[in-house]
Amino acid sequence: MSTIALNPPPEIKKKPISFSNILLGAFLNLCEVSTLGQPLEVTKTTMAANREFTFMQAIKTVWSRGGVFGFYQGLIPWAWIEASTKGATLLFVSAEAEYLFKKNLGFGNFASGISGGITGGVAQAYLTMGFCTCMKTVEITRTKSAVSKSSWEIFKDIYRKEGIVGINKGVNAVAIRQMTNWGSRFGLARLVEEGIRKFTHKDENERLNGYEKILASAVGGGLSAWNQPIEVIRVEMQSKKEDPNRPKKMNVVTAFKYIYKTNGLKGLYRGVTPRIGLGIWQTVFMVGFGDMAKEFIANLTGETPTGKH
Template structure:
């Protein structure tokens, strides 16, 4: 009796990765999303977080009162124009472009969603820190933390006068003071946000029975991004160190030449472990909002643009 030979089944196709094309519209998308984020909830949360980190004896309510007394509603938008807008328009473009490219190549090399998200976020975060964020975060912090000179009868210098004064006295180093702390913050920020958001997305797929690579709904994307953004606030000590390095408050006990290491020691000795986490509550809110804007809205907007242009490039995993 001849044995029946079963027809061989075709090997299943490996999942395909979509590579976003390198084009100017991607940069505009990142800049636009970040401008929306900072102009809506981003800057008020940034001001609260920075005020609490700089005045570590203040609780949440005291920080709100301090900001209100400084300028009412407009006090919550201190540093928005021009520094936050400059930072947002440039860092958003750099982040979304670099992170998207780095995440794709990591996935193409065999990394999973979690690993690819971390690599993309870390790479994008470092790129934006050194390319655009150093002088912007420094100037925002200076504006939020500088002493009110009106109480002594002096006229407080304007935004550009303050910028030029720092440049004349300390040069480029002064304008970029704390940039290494910014880089550490950004690489841990966006590595956590992208990585944890992708991990949350995979968890949602497992719960809903969706296959890997299958698109999530808008609500599922936003939920995953909110989880990733909130959990990424674990690195708040780096943010407090960054604020302290860039602030202009007067304290004879502060190190004259501040580094990440001696600033950490100074904060811990003066305020303890609690001081290193001062401002973490608004930071969680800021992390959630930033991640929803830049990860969830970014993914959805890029998908929409691809559908309009039909220019998505595919590559086998």
């Protein structure tokens, strides 16, 4: 009797917890936000808070608030604090979650990529991003004058009056944004990667080159802007723009109703153009340049970087 030899499925190995992954996340995000990231963030936030503005009107408004430096409002300290913590959280949690979804639930690359991104995005929002996004939006939207308080003084005033809730205003909207952001970005990037592999006849274990990785990342980042309405809602909840018609206490639902009532469906998509640019820029850094940075950090620390593809 002949026996048929069956090839066992490839073993899914757990990615080790590595200091290089934590260092990498902070490094990538600091690079991203200190280059094009913050100018795109400021422009996007200005348009979302002032929904009557065109793209060029937003650019002129930002420029009037300090020239080139106006595009870096909120960078120090809030964007740097956020960048040095959220990237580490995202890469560490998403890598671990992606492994668990593959190992325990049998998910493929696409499904585990989306699920890992969602899990990492939620962890980002509640562990690191709440007060940072709130204070960045306050800095970008508040009225400034020669006697304006510093960003730290504003932070202290909000904390003194409203406590933890005040400096984390809009955190639930941030969580929804981040889970849909990174679920889309990682999932779509993985889907495009699979398409590239089929087109170039590469197997699943063969690495993509730098150009292929960046292309997949850019497509994933750009398409993730589909959730712009939740971003506009987040900005409205955190904005310090003076508007007597705004509801005094807003949640995600009341903010949505207010924006839709005052600006219609179009208002929910204000700032989507710089958001697409920001999504591409962020994802190229976090996904596209990830492998190159992982190898560089591994050489510094002597560790094998986790999350390699």
